[in-house]
Amino acid sequence: MILNYYSESELSEAFGIDMSSVEGLGVGAGWGRVAPGVTSAGHQHDETEFFVIVAGTGELSIDGRTHPARPGTVVLFEPFESHTITNTGETDLVFFTQYWRDSARARVSALSRTRPNHTDRPQFVFSTPPTPNGDLHLGHLSGPYLGADVYVRYQRLNGNRAWHLTGSDDFQSYVEAVAARENSTPAEVAAHYSAEIAATLKAMDIEVDQYYVTSVDEGYPEGLQRYFTRLVDSGRVSPKATPALSDAETGEYLYEVNVGGTCPSCSHGTGGNICEECGEPNLVADLVDPSSRISSTAPKHAEVERYTLPLHEFADAVADHHRLGRVPARLRELARRVFARDTLDLPVSHPSDWGVRPAEDDLDGQVIWVWPEMSHGFLHGIERLGAELGERWSKEVPSPDWKIVHFFGYDNSFYHSILYPVLYRLAFPEWNPDIDYHVNEFYLLEGQKFSTSRRHAIWGKEILTPDTVDAVRYYLSRTRPEGERTDFRRAEFDRACAGTLVGQWEEWLGDLGDRIDRHFGGVVPDAGTWTSEHTAFLARLSLRLDEITAALNPEGFSLRAAATVLDGIVTDVRAFSRQQSALAQDDRWSSEARTAIALELAAARLLATASAPLMPRFSAKLAAALGIPAIETWPDTADLVEAGSRCTLSGTRFFSTGEQR
Numbered sequence: 001m002i003l004n005y006y007s008e009s010e011l012s013e014a015f016g017i018d019m020s021s022v023e024g025l026g027v028g029a030g031w032g033r034v035a036p037g038v039t040s041a042g043h044q045h046d047e048t049e050f051f052v053i054v055a056g057t058g059e060l061s062i063d064g065r066t067h068p069a070r071p072g073t074v075v076l077f078e079p080f081e082s083h084t085i086t087n088t089g090e091t092d093l094v095f096f097t098q099y100w101r102d103s104a105r106a107r108v109s110a111l112s113r114t115r116p117n118h119t120d121r122p123q124f125v126f127s128t129p130p131t132p133n134g135d136l137h138l139g140h141l142s143g144p145y146l147g148a149d150v151y152v153r154y155q156r157l158n159g160n161r162a163w164h165l166t167g168s169d170d171f172q173s174y175v176e177a178v179a180a181r182e183n184s185t186p187a188e189v190a191a192h193y194s195a196e197i198a199a200t201l202k203a204m205d206i207e208v209d210q211y212y213v214t215s216v217d218e219g220y221p222e223g224l225q226r227y228f229t230r231l232v233d234s235g236r237v238s239p240k241a242t243p244a245l246s247d248a249e250t251g252e253y254l255y256e257v258n259v260g261g262t263c264p265s266c267s268h269g270t271g272g273n274i275c276e277e278c279g280e281p282n283l284v285a286d287l288v289d290p291s292s293r294i295s296s297t298a299p300k301h302a303e304v305e306r307y308t309l310p311l312h313e314f315a316d317a318v319a320d321h322h323r324l325g326r327v328p329a330r331l332r333e334l335a336r337r338v339f340a341r342d343t344l345d346l347p348v349s350h351p352s353d354w355g356v357r358p359a360e361d362d363l364d365g366q367v368i369w370v371w372p373e374m375s376h377g378f379l380h381g382i383e384r385l386g387a388e389l390g391e392r393w394s395k396e397v398p399s400p401d402w403k404i405v406h407f408f409g410y411d412n413s414f415y416h417s418i419l420y421p422v423l424y425r426l427a428f429p430e431w432n433p434d435i436d437y438h439v440n441e442f443y444l445l446e447g448q449k450f451s452t453s454r455r456h457a458i459w460g461k462e463i464l465t466p467d468t469v470d471a472v473r474y475y476l477s478r479t480r481p482e483g484e485r486t487d488f489r490r491a492e493f494d495r496a497c498a499g500t501l502v503g504q505w506e507e508w509l510g511d512l513g514d515r516i517d518r519h520f521g522g523v524v525p526d527a528g529t530w531t532s533e534h535t536a537f538l539a540r541l542s543l544r545l546d547e548i549t550a551a552l553n554p555e556g557f558s559l560r561a562a563a564t565v566l567d568g569i570v571t572d573v574r575a576f577s578r579q580q581s582a583l584a585q586d587d588r589w590s591s592e593a594r595t596a597i598a599l600e601l602a603a604a605r606l607l608a609t610a611s612a613p614l615m616p617r618f619s620a621k622l623a624a625a626l627g628i629p630a631i632e633t634w635p636d637t638a639d640l641v642e643a644g645s646r647c648t649l650s651g652t653r654f655f656s657t658g659e660q661r
């Protein structure tokens with residue numbers, strides 16, 4: 001017999017609360033005590049864990065959702081479910097826990113389609129608000145925009161509520177720079193390119209549910225001012241004089257677009273404020289060998305008073321935030337480098353005419369810096385979307401129920417994953433934002449960075465037509481810079497169109513259609529006798545479905561993996577077809593031949609379904625040719641096409657070759 005009594009004297013600090021262990025139960029076990037006002041450190045693990053609350057009141061947060069906890073509450077955390085417990089009462093909250101390893105349960109949880117998908121929570125999926133200083137090129141499109149679009153499409157196929165939001169980030173200094181060069185106004189430049197960008201996204205079949213425009217939207221500047229006032233009221237953002245640069249001839253304040261130099265962190269050439277190479281911020285005055293882009297004289301150093309945030313004091317807060325959502329190691333490593341500095345006093349206002357002035361009038365002629373501004377813009381976008389959907393989502397009261405998902409390029413990582421969580425914490429101390437981050441690296445063009453100014457780019461509008469959009473989406477998915485820089489090469493794109501999509505996918509589908517016309521009068525045959533090769537092929541299709549499901553689930557989200565699986569389905573079925581079709585005309589094996597055809601059609605059906613998030617037009621066309629309903633749900637199984645339905649695959653053109661473009 002084991003008899004154990006809760007004893008405060010046996011507790012010691014663990015997971016941010018007080019824990020003890022009870023030995024001999026055959027599973028890990030122990031008591032936990034949460035003092036009033038305390039929350040345990042969030043975590044997730046492969047063990048299954050079980051709590052019984054015996055005293056006190058509080059809240060359990062499981063995968064970001066909150067549930068009440070009181071004496072008599074029993075809760076089981078599946079493997080990998082993130083969880084915390086908070087004491088919201090006046091007295092100690094006491095619970096008993098047991099935990100154990102169960103590989104089968106962990107496997108089910110890891111392969112689950114529902115667990116990582118935030119069922120029942122609204123998901124706000126943001127692609128970086130583009131700067132309207134030019135149109136979008138393939139480098140932009142391959143990254144955040146395609147990523148967010150596929151993510152939302154897949155979530156909806158799983159019945160979840162997800163929306164793609166982005167906006168026109170009008171108050172960027174880059175917009176001002178173009179206006180100066182083109183003898184225009186920043187507002188005109190922003191309006192022009194904002195419309196161009198929206199049209200390019202549409203041409204790419206990227207559906208945006210909310211496209212806010214920061215210099216135009218009603219209530220935007222006032223909302224931003226209130227947000228900024230919250231930051232000032234936190235006591236952590238205040239005017240401070242720190243080193244800055246100005247142009248030696250004109251006296252103009254230098255930042256972002258109008259200054260360059262050597263990055264003090266990685267020694268690569270960089271512009272002002274952020275280094276694209278290492279992702280770290282600079283303070284402009286700390287650039288090595290700085291140069292003004294306004295005149296050729298060396299810039300002058302002088303202190304400038306700006307609203308400033310002592311970011312270095314928030315290393316622990318950022319680490320806590322990085323424990324909650326999906327935060328790639330790449331971003332946590334950037335945080336490690338940024339917080340290795342002794343101080344990082346980050347200005348959050350700058351002298352400029354283009355932007356929103358703080359409501360506070362301490363500093364004349366300054367605007368709220370556009371990057372901190374963006375963190376408010378996301379909440380603004382959610383509120384606007386809510387107004388359209390009849391949901392009472394308020395940018396003044398962000399909800400713990402919200403799941404926010406960000407897609408961005410590595411050069412925006414500092415802002416999204418380090419600065420914004422700190423700003424949210426200061427503006428809304430009660431809100432513990434649950435944010436997933438999906439970051440991409442640079443996409444190169446023929447081995448060099450895309451560059452608007454050097455005209456080294458392929459613009460979306462140059463290549464996107466209704467006939468090419470799916471090929472572009474396929475190829476960009478296949479070569480997307482996930483985890484490493486990748487390269488768009490025009491000749492390889494043309495080869496992928498002609499060789500893979502037309503030469504293999506379309507060729508197989510057309511040939512399958514011809515055989516169904518010839519042998520079965522264009523009607524889908526029923527499967528007959530199954531051979532062991534047939535059974536193995538059905539199992540293979542099921543594995544392909546599992547693979548692409550894992551590639552589109554949030555945790556392992558990878559368009560490269562997903563596109564590779566689509567091509568893998570075609571590779572598999574072409575090999576299968578070559579083997580089986582040799583017996584297609586043999587009367588002795590006609591029943592088996594029908595099964596082989598039914599399985600090729602099952603592969604085509606799986607291709608139509610699984611391609612829906614990546615290649616929506618192709619998917620719809622293929623579904624129609626197979627006589628199956630439009631794809632509205634993500635399947636659990638690889639299914640046969642219903643016998644007796646009419647197949648019009650023969651002669652259907654799905655892709656155009658490079659020559660036709």
Ligand SMILES: [Zn+2]
Nearest residue numbers: 263266275278
């Ligand atoms: Zn750098």
